[in-house]
Amino acid sequence: MHSDAAPQPFLDGEQKELVLAALSQYQGQPGPLLQILHAVQDRLGYIPPAALPLIADALNLSRADVFGVVTFYHHFRSAPVGRHIIRVCQAEACRAMHSERLTAHAQARLGVELHGTTPDGSFTLEPVYCLGNCACAPSMLVDEELHARVTPEAFDALIDRLKASP
Amino acid sequence: MTTVYVPRDATALALGAEKVARAIAQQAAERGLDIDIVRNGSRGMFWLEPLVEVAVEGVRQAYGPVSSEDVPGLFEARFFEGGAHPKHLGPTEAIPYLQSQQRLTFARVGVIDALDLEDFRAHEGWAGLEQALRMSPADIVRCVTESGLRGRGGAAFPTGIKWQTVLDQSAAQKYVTCNADEGDSGTFADRMLMEGDPFTLIEGMLIAGLAVGATRGYIYLRVEYPHARRVLEQAIARAYEAGYLGRDVRGSGRQFELEVRVGAGAYICGEETSMLESLEGKRGEIRVRPPLPAVKGLFGKPTVVNNVISLASVPIILARGAEFYRNYGSGKSRGTIPLQLAGNIKRGGLIERAFGLTVRELLYDYGGGSATGRPIRAVQIGGPLGAYLPESQFDTPLEYETLAGIGALLGHGGVVAFDDTIDMAGMVRYAFEFCAKESCGKCTPCRIGSVRGMEIMDRVLANADREHNLQLVEQLCDTMLHGSLCGLGGMVPFPVQSALKHFPEDFRTR
Numbered sequence: 001m002h003s004d005a006a007p008q009p010f011l012d013g014e015q016k017e018l019v020l021a022a023l024s025q026y027q028g029q030p031g032p033l034l035q036i037l038h039a040v041q042d043r044l045g046y047i048p049p050a051a052l053p054l055i056a057d058a059l060n061l062s063r064a065d066v067f068g069v070v071t072f073y074h075h076f077r078s079a080p081v082g083r084h085i086i087r088v089c090q091a092e093a094c095r096a097m098h099s100e101r102l103t104a105h106a107q108a109r110l111g112v113e114l115h116g117t118t119p120d121g122s123f124t125l126e127p128v129y130c131l132g133n134c135a136c137a138p139s140m141l142v143d144e145e146l147h148a149r150v151t152p153e154a155f156d157a158l159i160d161r162l163k164a165s166p
Numbered sequence: 167m168t169t170v171y172v173p174r175d176a177t178a179l180a181l182g183a184e185k186v187a188r189a190i191a192q193q194a195a196e197r198g199l200d201i202d203i204v205r206n207g208s209r210g211m212f213w214l215e216p217l218v219e220v221a222v223e224g225v226r227q228a229y230g231p232v233s234s235e236d237v238p239g240l241f242e243a244r245f246f247e248g249g250a251h252p253k254h255l256g257p258t259e260a261i262p263y264l265q266s267q268q269r270l271t272f273a274r275v276g277v278i279d280a281l282d283l284e285d286f287r288a289h290e291g292w293a294g295l296e297q298a299l300r301m302s303p304a305d306i307v308r309c310v311t312e313s314g315l316r317g318r319g320g321a322a323f324p325t326g327i328k329w330q331t332v333l334d335q336s337a338a339q340k341y342v343t344c345n346a347d348e349g350d351s352g353t354f355a356d357r358m359l360m361e362g363d364p365f366t367l368i369e370g371m372l373i374a375g376l377a378v379g380a381t382r383g384y385i386y387l388r389v390e391y392p393h394a395r396r397v398l399e400q401a402i403a404r405a406y407e408a409g410y411l412g413r414d415v416r417g418s419g420r421q422f423e424l425e426v427r428v429g430a431g432a433y434i435c436g437e438e439t440s441m442l443e444s445l446e447g448k449r450g451e452i453r454v455r456p457p458l459p460a461v462k463g464l465f466g467k468p469t470v471v472n473n474v475i476s477l478a479s480v481p482i483i484l485a486r487g488a489e490f491y492r493n494y495g496s497g498k499s500r501g502t503i504p505l506q507l508a509g510n511i512k513r514g515g516l517i518e519r520a521f522g523l524t525v526r527e528l529l530y531d532y533g534g535g536s537a538t539g540r541p542i543r544a545v546q547i548g549g550p551l552g553a554y555l556p557e558s559q560f561d562t563p564l565e566y567e568t569l570a571g572i573g574a575l576l577g578h579g580g581v582v583a584f585d586d587t588i589d590m591a592g593m594v595r596y597a598f599e600f601c602a603k604e605s606c607g608k609c610t611p612c613r614i615g616s617v618r619g620m621e622i623m624d625r626v627l628a629n630a631d632r633e634h635n636l637q638l639v640e641q642l643c644d645t646m647l648h649g650s651l652c653g654l655g656g657m658v659p660f661p662v663q664s665a666l667k668h669f670p671e672d673f674r675t676r
Binding site: 038091093094097131137 | 179180181428432449451507537546596
């Protein structure tokens with residue numbers, strides 16, 4: 001968990017409904033836990049810690065099992081995120097085009113460290129290790145939109161555009 | 167009616183292909199022209215993307231790189247008839263980068279509409295499956311073994327031998343799993359194939375299922391590939407509708423079910439046993455072998471685990487025969503290899519050729535040197551766990567044995583170029599840092615060794631007791647190489663030791 005705030009101990013009605021819907025959609029399949037966690041996070045933006053007992057109970061797993069899976073994978077988050085998630089590639093092919101400078105620029109522009117969320121809740125900045133766009137580095141994934149040969153100017157233009165649109 | 171091709175490949179989209187497609191549709195409508203826009207994959211010449219093609223009298227004419235601002239001018243120049251324009255590159259197939267390739271696995275990628283079954287069939291699609299349906303399982307396996315195909319994911323294990331082991335098991339349920347967790351930096355062949363010709367992967371998995379007696383398959387796809395996911399899911403739905411997947415594959419009485427499962431951002435899940443754990447919905451911790459996945463794999467059942475490119479190479483082997491495929495390449499590196507050229511390079515892209523191309527030919531004949539115009543100082547081959555090569559090794563052929571001979575590896579075929587501004591000590595620190603982040607934590611040499619390596623490199627970079635600390639790095643590499651359970655901790659020594667050996671000047675006091 002990246003947040004210092006105590007997690008909300010209960011799910012609200014809508015969240016609970018969503019978790020139950022994910023369970024009923026995937027529960028019957030073999031090895032369904034990752035799919036259930038994806039379904040919850042895709043809708044809520046994160047996996048509320050209070051959802052874990054519900055999921056564990058339905059799959060006949062311990063809470064520790066489910067917690068262990070959530071925390072093993074970089075993609076899964078236990079705290080809310082910004083409206084847009086910006087993933088800047090840190091891997092070698094992007095480093096060959098000095099992605100560390102892009103990362104530093106992104107941190108300065110947004111005023112957050114990697115894994116941080118801007119105070120207005122607009123953006124979360126994340127590292128990512130390869131987006132398969134290695135011939136046009138440095139690369140960045142914004143929500144599900146891929147960006148190639150990203151310069152600091154292009155980064156700023158994108159942030160301005162996202163801020164202007166609701 | 168004129169057919170215009172605008173790629174839907176993720177890199178082409180990142181460079182503006184969607185805007186270009188919309189601009190073409192709009193211009194065509196305004197001018198009352200009957201233009202059909204086909205969304206193909208990429209030809210793999212990424213410095214030319216978005217690469218727009220138009221079919222003129224049966225020949226594909228290329229224009230690129232096209233921006234949406236270029237589109238009105240292209241219409242003025244009557245590009246839809248192959249008209250002259252500064253962005254006109256001539257016939258696509260005559261571009262030297264493409265003309266000199268030998269595309270077997272990627273024969274259809276960038277050529278056909280990725281999601282059109284008719285287009286797929288018209289370009290030799292399903293020919294391998296139809297052949298396999300007439301063969302016994304043992305004969306299919308023999309054909310793949312004789313082709314000399316080795317795992318293209320990185321480990322280079324002979325595919326036919328793996329299949330034979332699964333075929334030899336008697337079990338009520340067997341599985342075919344496709345490892346599409348392409349996490350190596352500098353690689354994008356899996357992504358390009360899944361986005362540009364997904365039916366070939368489905369066909370390869372079907373053939374594997376027939377060969378070993380498996381009725382269910384999973385594609386384990388990394389979450390970082392949202393575009394590939396959309397294409398694969400649509401392709402699978404269409405293959406079901408057309409009766410290629412399901413309870414009775416094309417009336418053969420054979421069953422094959424297929425679905426995509428999405429990973430969650432863990433590099434280690436590209437390791438086959440970790441991938442199986444993840445497919446089962448667990449933490450991606452690696453398993454101790456034996457038993458091999460071929461004996462006890464997914465849900466404890468005999469399981470084929472192959473990379474996307476290995477599986478996608480199977481259809482042409484079945485369609486044209488083992489002999490046809492093994493006649494490409496040399497020594498124990500048979501067939502073709504899709505190389506991926508990336509990083510600081512002028513003309514990055516995908517180059518599929520018979521094994522044997524040298525690093526230098528790849529970097530300069532294809533790549534045209536660095537993107538920055540500075541000298542290329544180093545290349546890393548085979549992803550984050552691959553060795554760094556200095557200029558003096560650039561004449562090495564890109565083959566399994568020749569690379570092993572110089573302490574390097576081909577891996578999944580990614581080649582990343584760095585110019586002379588690269589700091590190799592920083593890259594060594596990064597190699598340990600990456601391993602520390604991605605270690606599954608199961609074995610101590612990898613879990614603790616990677617963190618210690620990072621700390622030692624921090625001291626080296628701070629000029630603290632440099633000689634002693636560099637000795638410690640060497641000893642640590644020895645422990646990780648011999649003591650780790652899998653290739654993550656066990657292969658970090660490749661980039662680390664090669665950098666220390668070939669670029670010692672970067673590790674001196676600064």
